[in-house]
Amino acid sequence: MGFIILPHTADLRMRVDGLSLQELFLGAFEGMMRVLKERKPSREAAKIFKRRIKISSADASALLVDFLNEVLYNAYSHKEIYLSVAFKNISNTELEAEIFGVPVEDFDEDIKATTYHEADIKKNKSGKWETVLVFDI
Amino acid sequence: MVIKDFKKINDHLWEISRSFREDMRVPARIYATEKMLLDSLEDRSAEQLVNVATLPGIYKYALAMPDIHEGYGFPIGGVAAMDAKNGVISPGGIGYDINCGVRLLRSDLAADVILPRLNDLGGRIFAEVPSGAGRSGILKLSGKDLDLVLKCGARGLVAMGYEEKEDLEFIESGGELPDADPAMVSSRAKTRGQDQLGTMGAGNHFVEVGFVEKIFSKDAAEAFGLFLGQVTVLIHTGSRGLGHQVATDHIRTMMAAMPKYGIRIPDRELACAPFRSEEGQNYFKAMSAAANFAWANRQLIAWEVRKAWKDILGDSGGELKTVYDVAHNLAKIEKYESLELLVHRKGATGSFAKGNSEIPSRYRNVGQPVLIPGSMGTASYILAGAEGAMENTFGTAAHGAGRSMSRTEARKHVEARALRERLEAEGIYVFAGSLRGIAEEAPAAYKDIDSVVDTVEAVGMAKKVARLRPLAVIKG
Structure with missing residues (x-):
């Protein structure tokens, strides 16, 4: 599971992968959080807030983008950085976390x-789920 | 893509024929010198332009300005005019930062008068204009007050006592798009934007104090109220989180609606709906409201800059008047060849030739002011819209220098402290919230602004009026 930043002239391109869909989503979540805040804040630093996300989308690629946009909305509207995610339910078209x-x-x-620009979840040669994401920055 | 895929129309125009890809509905055209075209082929921008050429209802060609570079959906510098009757509207052709744009203020002072106070002035503007990601502004609007701004744009802020009526005449569309409907802006978008009026944001957004370094057209400069040596202020920002959320919400809606209309696209970020459909109209009304929010944002920033100006220079500083405020991420209904077209401009600016009713009456005999900011520490240009734009580019010109290097690369190659020192040695003060921001926006990460502007002029999109040199750059 992980993320890697790739070149993009104006915005930010990231490749994420994982052994399962859940791991891929986790990698993308971690990657986006590290872009928002390079240093992960300490868990002891303050009170931990919990936010719920429940979405459905046309397919897994759209679901990943929609999930990340839900996280972004929460981050900006509450001015929070998220340290962890607990997936309650995750399928190709539905997610609860x-x-x-x-x-x-x-x-x-x-x-x-x-x-959604290059979001296209596929299995790579190593058998991992993988996609590229482009963030507008 | 490679240069062989293009047909050279002339030294500044290259065409990808409709036969290049089966799904293209029109050819794609890039305005650039051969060198600029070759540079653009280093990333995926030309491929993105070909994707634009597949959109239903696109008229004549998909166009790219000389500052073309890779975006998502449309390339930055992409322009597409859709038949307003049968064509689509695509939020990807406007971008997430709806009505990102530029306002230019002019003073009565010559640069040598403010040089001794420049450091103080830059510092005070940095303190007055909140910058960086996630910073709140001085106003927190909700309910009817926020709806007033969404409906009335800059006029809404004037009604609240921020600034003078005189500004409104010099804002594109009077700073108020009539189709705006606050009800089409989700409560989430309103929440994201409620404390962001008067804030600059991060990335390439800035406030820049500069001066008129060169005049190219005496008559046009005089009409725009510009003189040699005059101190100016450029403001570059957009609709902040509110606009970003409007785009996010409506792209999602359109993705779900496309099968209903039988629309197939090569990139989901080009999600679209027929302009006359419910989804198309809802987005257009929300986009117009977000555009109004952006004009109100630049209006409040102008108020903050004026406050800083007065604090430092007192009454002897005189007034800062608006020369013009122009959007570079927007879709508007315009008429060309007797057709009503929905012109999408993503990283491209209006450039109407003289006589057009969109142009403020004071400038109508000259042309629409075209504001093309350079990168941090380099020149910016003021031009006037010209006939070539009306004939060939749907009244459009380039919007900036255009990036040539990714932010990650820029951070690797540029040492921010050294850059700041070098600029200071050249007489340019930089006030920034982070060193990272300085490195990412280094001049080396951008194309040469002179080549972009020369191409704009060579093809007749706009004529050069004046060049500005920066003195103090304030950014997130």
Whole structure:
């Protein structure tokens, strides 16, 4: 499970992978959070807030983008960085999760949105689920 | 893609024929020199332009301005005019930062008068204009007040006592798109934007104090109220989180609606719906409201800049008047060749030739002011819209220098402290919330602004009026 930043002229391109769909989603969540706040805030730093996400989308790729945009909405509207995610239910078209975060003063990067541009979840040669994501920054 | 895929129309225009890909409905055209075209082929921007050429209802061609570079959905610098009757509207052709744009203010002062106070002035603007990601502004609007801004744009803020009526005349569309409907903006978008009026944001957004370094057209400069040596202020920002959420919400709706209309697209980020459909109209009304929010945002930032100006320079500083405020991420209904077209501009700016009713009466004999900011520490240009734009580019010109290097690469190659010192040695102060931001926006990460502007002028999109040189750059 992981993420790697790839070149993009104007925005931010990231490749994420995982042994399962859940691991892939977790990698993308972690990657986006590290862009928003390079240093992960400490768990002891403040009270932990829990936010719930429940969405359905046309397919797994759209579900991933929609999930990340839900996380972004929560991050900006509550001014929080999320430290972890607990997936309650995840299929190709539905997702239910809880995200746990702490308040922050500001963010390191302004991610306007996660785009659908190159989102296309497929199995790679190593048998991992993989996709590229482009974030508008 | 490679250069062989293009047909050279002239030294500044290259065409990808409709036969290049089966799903293209029209050819794709890039305005660029050969070198600029070759540079653009380093990323996926040309391929993205070909994707735009597949959209239903696209008229004549998919166009790219000389500052073309890779985006998502449309390339940055992409322009597409859709038949308003039978064509689509695509939020990807406007982008998430709806009505990201530029406002230019002019002072009565010459640069040498403010040089001794420049550091103080830059510092005060940095303190007055909240910048960076996630920072709140001085206003927290909700309910009817926020709806007033969404409906009336800059005029809404004037009604609240922020700024003068005179500004409104010099804002594109008066800073108020009539189709705006606050009810089409989700409560989530309103929540994201409620404390963001008067904030700059991060990335390439900035406030820049500069001066008129060169005048190319005396008459046009005089009409725009510009003189050699005059201190100016450029403001570059957009609709902040509110606009980003509007785009997110409506792209999702359109993705779900496309099968109903039988629309197939090569990139989901080009999600679209017929302009006359319920989904198309709902987005258009929400986009117009977000655009109004952006004009109100630049209006409040102008108020904050004026406050800083007065604090530092007192009454002797005189007034800062709006020269013009123009959007570069927007879709508008315009008429060309007797047809009603929905012109999508993503990272491209209006450039109407003289006589057009969109142009403020004071400038109508000159042309629409075209504001093309350079990168941090380099020149910016003021041009006037010209006939070539009306004939060939749906009244459009380039919007900036255009990136040539990714932010990650820029951070690897640029040492921010050294860059700041170098710029200071050149007489340019940089006030920024983070060193990372300085490195990402380094001049080396952008194309040469002079080549972009020369191409704009060579093809007759706009004529050069004046060049600005920066003195102080304030950014997130």
